[in-house]
Amino acid sequence: MIQGTGSDVGKSLIVAGLARAYVRRGLRVAPFKPQNMSNNAAVTADGGEIGRAQALQARAAGLAPSVHMNPVLLKPQSQVGAQIVVRGRVAGQASARDYQAWKPRLMERVLESFAHLRASADLVLVEGAGSASEINLRVGDIANMGFARAAAVPVILVGDIDRGGVIAQIVGTRAVVDPLDAAMVRGFIVNRFRGDPTLFADGMTAIERLSGWPSLGLVPHLPEAAHLPAEDALSLGAKASATEGEVTVAAIVLPSIANFDDLDPLEAEPGLRLVLVRPGEAIPPEAALVVLPGSKTTIADLGALHAAGLHHDLAVHHRRGGAILGVCGGYQMLGTRLRDPHGLEGPAASVDGLGFLDVETILTATKSLAPVSGLTLPGGIPYRGYEMHVGETSGPGRGRPFGTLSDGRAEGARSADGLVAGTYVHGLFTDDRQRAALLRALGLAPSALAFERRIEDALDALADHLERHVDLDRLLTLAA
Template structure:
């Protein structure tokens, strides 16, 4: 058994993609591999077969390993629900909240759960590939750390540090990390990788040598910019900052970006369609003239519904419907389409209620019980598969006209009598090509893209091939097994 941890010089340096690619490359070599992230912070979650929550990136990494997602792969998940508080999920189950007042103390107590999960995975695998969070250079967060060096030291897992050359300053970020972290932490780092390189690698040979000279870490390779990474599910909200204007030659589907948007990777399958331009609309901009509007999920439904009104997006959405153009709400977006959302027990924050958009004749009451399950079914005459992950119960006349029927019995969602407005609790609804085609036919678009799951699998193999070509995977295996 062996293990290797990949940490980064900062957020969004490509840790999740690199770990997924290495998992697939090692699995392709015939090894039994498991992904592991001690602590993740994301509102994009996936559901395991036993009804637990883990970060979306770890679910993708499990796919890379060709094994089912497991709660032990991400034992601590923080889901931001306010500027200073996050819902705490431990071993797939909600365990309250963490805020600025109890953050340090609460985090220390989680190391036991982290090590328990890591050891369970280690017993199942030839190698565990571990992903850090943020950066070990954030030495102000070192005390009680469970995400980076705190875990690496506790579990005695060697580390490879990732630097992102695309953002610039990669020599300073790697050498600077060596300079500011404690010597015992620096000793855990056995090598480094340069990520997202564009151009001729020979031009950075002197840079690689300079990093080796100043840190003593082994140079394990330089990975080029990987276009297939765009086809993996989105997890990090950083991607939402990269909004764009609609392309004039494609059909626009618009999605407003609320402060606590969740599971926005539900829109990723639409990006497989060459005829479709998915426009994530940032705050401060009007929803553009679109063929369809999709309202994504939310971690704080009431607050995000109020935000929609404050932005004037409610006016845009109602005008869109008056033009006889369709709207689809997914999970929290479905709840927002109704007449009212009530939180009598303060599940999301202060108790209260808010008027919805009134486009569906339904009402939602938020409760403390969270629905977590994988599902299959049929909607619009086409099959779908996905998962539910939501609080609350939605009822009303339009819910008696469900959007989908679930395999094994039961129904999902709601549909307005004219079919123009619909809502669903199913994440991943648009993943299968036939289901996506049924929706796109409503806006006069042909669906030519593949099933999302098949495309993810293909992208993982392409990333793994690049890793085999450009990184010293044999040296990484030797480090993981304690032979280097």
């Protein structure tokens, strides 16, 4: 089990890199995260949802994503706490305090999923959540040491030197955790080192002496890791390309943004300059396209957009002849009306939309979760992606669909002037053909970027990197 001294220390990518490295050694590897908290989710083949990081780890291991790889997924909702997803299906919602009462009964489901994966794998790589030293959450824990103890899984602790204080991170964890929890730790890894590693040799020795845990590796910063999808919205700050690109694309980042990896292929395109616009900032006047991404709480985010005055910016952008694309929650916001009669996102509400598309949406308890494929219109450009949404959208604008699904059904909507479009399809621009069509529409020649190939190359580079800097043979002998 790979646990961390804190959030965003690199646990997810360490697990992905180890999965790819051990698969290349001929082992059957499965990733597992007992409990995840993220609004960046992936759809499994059986119509469930799991954390995006576990889908990437499954890809690294050469497996199709399964709901058993992340049996408990918490999706924050600003108005009602978090939505609780158990084995891919919504099981309820709870505040952070009320969720504590869920944990005992969830542990049984977690252990069942772990056993399911373990039965068909040589090695299960388990990822912890947040910090191993959150002793205030230790009672009933299912995400870190509580799971490790219940499943008798040895732990490797990862610290992040890039954020500073890594000696205190690791030694401090040893100081505060219960002695029986500390005994589960078999070693530590220091991640994201920059510079001459010999200058930190004394630091590694000090950590070993003060913690009593052996070092398994000092991992230098790997630039290629930036090519892999991030799970935490906090990483969005690194996604905006500040100066490069002939054409500017702006993406509006609202408080409950979800499935934001839809923006990754746009950020990767050398001809595009991606600008992230948050409340309090303005849409760049030179933007050719504005993207409204998905949202976990669409009505609340629509309110945040209005409060920031971004609806005025969008209207000005449209009057100038600029294009607008709404994805999922962004699509719903672009309509004339948004209704939540059952209070799924908070208090029951019915609000005006932005009015760019002649459609309205009613939020429903049934959640659409499915891989999809089809053709975008006009032009009939093929795509593959997935749907993950609550809500049924209808209205005259649906008569001008964004595209068609593989079964012939119309999907999404377009405005009469052709400048505004909405779709429920996530992952649209991971398809090189779709990005090529977008570039042509923006007046650019298609690039040579093969986005999916770039992810595979980055996973291979990460595996090579860990082979060089982590004692993978010793780590394997520690596995129970």
